[in-house]
Amino acid sequence: MNLTPKSYILRIGHRPERDQRVTTHVGLSTRALGASGMYLAADDAKVADSIADVAKRFGGDYFCENDVKWKSCINNFKREGGKVVHLTMYGLRLQDVIADIRQEEKVLVVVGAEKVPGDLYELADYNVAVANQPHSEISAVALFLDHLYEGRELELSFDNPELEVIPTKVGKHTIKHEQEHE
Numbered sequence: 001m002n003l004t005p006k007s008y009i010l011r012i013g014h015r016p017e018r019d020q021r022v023t024t025h026v027g028l029s030t031r032a033l034g035a036s037g038m039y040l041a042a043d044d045a046k047v048a049d050s051i052a053d054v055a056k057r058f059g060g061d062y063f064c065e066n067d068v069k070w071k072s073c074i075n076n077f078k079r080e081g082g083k084v085v086h087l088t089m090y091g092l093r094l095q096d097v098i099a100d101i102r103q104e105e106k107v108l109v110v111v112g113a114e115k116v117p118g119d120l121y122e123l124a125d126y127n128v129a130v131a132n133q134p135h136s137e138i139s140a141v142a143l144f145l146d147h148l149y150e151g152r153e154l155e156l157s158f159d160n161p162e163l164e165v166i167p168t169k170v171g172k173h174t175i176k177h178e179q180e181h182e
Contacts, residue, residue, distance in 0.1 A: 001156060003149050006106040007035045008077070009141065012070045012120075013113035014042035025138050026111060027051035027064055033145040034153035035109070037063035041070035059161030074108065074123050082106040083125040087140045088116070091127035098147045101126060109144060111137040 009030045014023045024047050027038045031051070040048055048066035055062040074084055083104045101107060110120065121127055130140040145153060166173040 001152065003034045003153060003156075005102065005104045005148070007145065007148065008082075008106070008108050009035050009038040010041065010068075010070060010073055010108050010110045011038055011113070012041040012110060013116060014040060014044060014047070015113060016042060016044040016047075019113045020044065020047055022113065022136075022138065023047050024050050026141060027062075028054055029138055029142050030109075030145060031055060031060065031062040032156075033142060034149050034156060035145065036061065037065065039065050039068045039070075039073050039108075041068050041073065043067040057162045059158030059164075061159070070110075071119075071123070074110070074120075077106075077108045078123075078125075080106075082108055084108045084110060084123060085126045085128055085144070086110045086116075086120055086124035087130060087137065087144060088112075088121070088127050089129050089132050089134055090121075091129040091132075093132070094128055094130050094144065094147055097126055097128055101128075102148060107148075109141060111141050113137070 009026065011023055011026055028051060030038060038051065043066065045066050048064040051064040078084060085101060085107050087109060110124065130143045162177055164175045164177065166175060
């Protein structure tokens with residue numbers, strides 16, 4: 001199943017000494033909910049490697065590019081025809097703009113850690129609030145993707161997993177797949 005629009009994540013404001021766990025969860029959540037990859041605007045190879053390891057083990061083509069320059073990432077994305085969605089509690093209500101965003105071919109969803117640079121609000125095509133209240137960037141991006149894909153992301157299957165989780169009523173059931181060696 002191909003989800004449209006294609007979505008990508010730009011994580012800005014990541015502080016390696018403080019935000020590793022949250023940034024890793026942004027990557028893992030967005031991978032599971034249909035995004036194609038994450039650009040990390042910080043130098044934290046440990047986080048990028050952790051996300052890449054999960055993608056390798058559980059399948060799919062999700063990438064995590066480390067140490068990108070956030071403004072260049074946005075400008076390049078827009079030059080290639082993509083639209084930029086900045087998740088902020090000060091933006092327009094998600095429910096008021098999501099239908100317009102669904103019409104785009106590809107979107108770059110920007111989620112911040114610490115206070116974001118003011119010019120991000122001008123660079124974004126959409127400043128979107130998931131409830132105009134302070135809360136977690138993990139919950140904001142998860143709700144955004146769920147609304148963007150209207151629940152279809154919950155039906156995704158991931159290509160070439162090493163490990164596959166089998167839904168069970170009780171307990172844990174996984175299948176380990178043998179990988180072909182090149």
